Amino acid sequence: MKLAVFGDPVAHSLSPDIHQQFALHANLQVDYQTIHASVEEFAGALMAFRSSGGIGANLTVPHKHAGLSVCESLSARAEAAGAVNTLIRTDTSWHGDNTDGIGLIWDLQRLQLTISNSNILIIGAGGAAHGIIPVLLGHSPASITITNRTNNKAQQLAAHFKHQAVRACMLSNIGGLKNIDLIIHASAAGHSNDAFVLPSPATDLNPYCYDLSYGQASAAFLNWAADHQYPSSDGLGMLVGQAAEAFYLWTGFLLNNQVREDTLSYLLAA
Numbered sequence: 001m002k003l004a005v006f007g008d009p010v011a012h013s014l015s016p017d018i019h020q021q022f023a024l025h026a027n028l029q030v031d032y033q034t035i036h037a038s039v040e041e042f043a044g045a046l047m048a049f050r051s052s053g054g055i056g057a058n059l060t061v062p063h064k065h066a067g068l069s070v071c072e073s074l075s076a077r078a079e080a081a082g083a084v085n086t087l088i089r090t091d092t093s094w095h096g097d098n099t100d101g102i103g104l105i106w107d108l109q110r111l112q113l114t115i116s117n118s119n120i121l122i123i124g125a126g127g128a129a130h131g132i133i134p135v136l137l138g139h140s141p142a143s144i145t146i147t148n149r150t151n152n153k154a155q156q157l158a159a160h161f162k163h164q165a166v167r168a169c170m171l172s173n174i175g176g177l178k179n180i181d182l183i184i185h186a187s188a189a190g191h192s193n194d195a196f197v198l199p200s201p202a203t204d205l206n207p208y209c210y211d212l213s214y215g216q217a218s219a220a221f222l223n224w225a226a227d228h229q230y231p232s233s234d235g236l237g238m239l240v241g242q243a244a245e246a247f248y249l250w251t252g253f254l255l256n257n258q259v260r261e262d263t264l265s266y267l268l269a270a
């Protein structure tokens with residue numbers, strides 16, 4: 001079963017390791033490669049992969065948006081997210097899906113965090129923030145507040161959802177937010193060299209802080225959480241969760257919680 005992840009950069013992706021672990025548990029032969037492709041190279045690299053027998057792929061930065069236009073059909077969740085992270089080969093082209101949101105939900109549940117009736121603050125208003133909001137809304141939070149370095153983009157993203165629970169807040173005003181249960185860091189600050197400045201929310205809060213990134217990219221936000229003595233996690237569990245759903249789409253093999261948690265432990269120990 002020939003699979004791959006396309007990205008730029010992609011060399012340090014953990015997806016090949018994750019899918020090898022899954023394949024061991026499922027007793028399947030999987031060849032999962034990393035394919036480095038720039039924005040310009042992506043379409044050609046995907047065609048070459050298909051010609052060589054590729055049956056499925058993951059897309060990571062910067063290809064998730066471009067994934068929409070290489071597919072002949074899209075799942076409802078890819079449409080809602082405005083991005084594709086999983087391609088499934090069809091007879092003539094690709095079907096596009098998005099498993100990031102369900103991966104996030106799986107990890108929040110693993111961490112015993114409840115979304116229903118909770119007040120969520122999302123930092124960032126780019127593709128990553130857009131991708132998770134529809135899935136979070138499906139679990140009935142009391143509110144989702146979007147804040148972003150560029151306030152205008154937070155307002156536009158909030159308006160896009162046309163949902164009473166979704167609103168924007170200026171970064172400089174988050175100190176006035178009174179009842180935040182969960183802060184999700186969805187900005188690309190961890191991947192840039194610019195300073196990441198985040199004011200403190202109201203002092204009587206103890207929100208859980210979750211970074212969609214992992215490794216070095218999550219360091220600045222997790223340090224900010226530690227400075228405030230907030231509990232926190234990076235997004236490694238989300239990576240495993242989204243991979244498990246992609247693996248299911250390609251193989252029909254549903255990996256149970258134990259396999260997912262064993263894979264997470266394996267990555268943490270590596």
Ligand code: ATR
Binds near residue numbers: 124126127129189195
């Ligand atoms: P992604 O798909 O990873 O979300 P994106 O669509 O380019 O990438 O969006 C990047 C997000 O990270 C934006 O919200 C961006 O803020 P701006 O709208 O102000 O550009 C945010 N971001 C990037 N670098 C940042 C930094 N150093 N500090 C704070 N926010 C940053």
